Amino acid sequence: MKRLLVIGGGLAGLGAAWRARRAGADVRLLEAAAQPGGVVQSSRENGFLTEAGPNTLMASSPAFTKLLGELGLENEIVPAAPAARERFIVRGGKLVPVPMSAWGFLTTPLLTTAAKLRLLGEPWAKAHAAGTAANESLADFARRRLGAEAFIYGLEPFVAGIFAGDPEKLSAQHALPRLQAMETRHGSIARGLMQARKNRSAKGPARLISFRDGAAALPRALAASLGEALILRAQLNSLQRDAAGVWTAAWTTPQGQSEEQFDGVTLAVPAHKLADLPLPAALKSLLAPLAEIEYPPVNVVSLGFPRHGVGHPLDGFGVLIPAAEKFSVLGVLFNSTLFPGRAPAGQVLLTVFVGGARQPDLAALPDEALVKLVLADLVKLLTASTGPSFQKIVRWPRAIPQYHLNHGAMLAAIEATERASPGLTLAGSYRGGVSVPQCLATGQAAGLRALNLSPSAGE
Secondary structure: OOEEEEEOOOHHHHHHHHHHHHOOOEEEEEEOOOOOOOOOOEEEEOOEEEEOOOOOEEEOOHHHHHHHHHOOOHHHEEEOOHHHHOOEEEEOOEEEEOOOOHHHHHHOOOOOHHHHHHHHOHHHOOOOOOOOHHHOEHHHHHHHHHOHHHHHHHHHHHHHHHHOOOOOOEEHHHHOHHHHHHHHHHOOHHHHHHHHHHHHHHHOOOEEEEEOOOOOHHHHHHHHHHHHHEEEOOEEEEEEEOOOOOEEEEEEEOOEEEEEEEOEEEEOOOHHHHHHOOOOHHHHHHHHHHHHOOOOOEEEEEEEEEHHHEOOOOOOOEEEOOHHHOOOEEEEEEHHHHOOOOOOOOEEEEEEEEEOOOOHHHHHOOHHHHHHHHHHHHHHHHOEOOOOOEEEEEEEOOOOOOOEOOHHHHHHHHHHHHHHOOOEEEOOOOOOOOOHHHHHHHHHHHHHHHOOOOOOOOO
């Protein structure tokens, strides 16, 4: 029986261990923290259910849906309320619904008439010059294909919602590869979206979901399936590979020291933590470029209010705020509208995001100043008229990896490391996408590759 060691118990690491175990491998997963799941943490306090990381999951792939079934989570799934289809973007200091129909597009005040005409001309926009795709930022891509105004009031806040990032620095090829692929394959984003809509109709609609007890139900289920193979509060002391290709790892837990041998290893810690691992010098040198991947700070501020204390009807998913609007917050989610059981009767729950690449200094504010700043924006945006009845602040000094213009070089460094170290694979949100399904898929693939197992093994 092949043996796999996984370092890091976030979603990618859990996915790697779970998939390899289903394929028949003996697995050890070492996690330094007292609980698995990484940033996916849910907490219930005073009747409010808050999330420290992802608030929603998009069940759009058969593989992700199958995984939920295999984990026995079908009965725990909570679909987003129909109101979640409505999304807002701020323009002129006011919440404007994102148009979801042709008539809505024609009548929306989100864009000027000139911007709408420019957007309608997207199928005939100038294509990027040959050989330049790898060096084009998301901002340049959007301005070229959609126009400057659609970038400011469309793509820029959307990118802030996904990456908390700066689209002037993010790579179009790597951060949102589907958009660039639409241009390459269909000659236009509009034509690509139409084809994607046809494909979705054939496969069935994607579902926006969570679970009764929050997003953390997913890592908890993965952890439970691993049983004693998951080792918490584990400190890796050494990792070596001998001439025969056998990996020897030593680690310490509160229960004592252990040393075991493995056929493969998957490193599933964030890129900025790779340098802290006790790895051989040659391996550390190969991984050194990954330290350049930026993780800007983000604070997650969950606030509960009496329903009468917020003037806006909160009839949607939430609101994204363009940088041009000069607010302090990146966006606000209307949690108690999205899913039931997120707030006590007569109360509402909002989740506000502060910091990111746009204003990283704001993430360093102390709690009192941070809440004061957030409330000032909520008064303007949502007509909040009372103080919060509940608050919880989660700080991520290094939150979401940024797929900058040099990301191709980062991926090349990863691939070179894996080629030079047979049996070693890397997985995490810095590779293959930052969404929950993407992290799980990247981890599962890495776990199988580390042991040279077929993708169909164990299915």
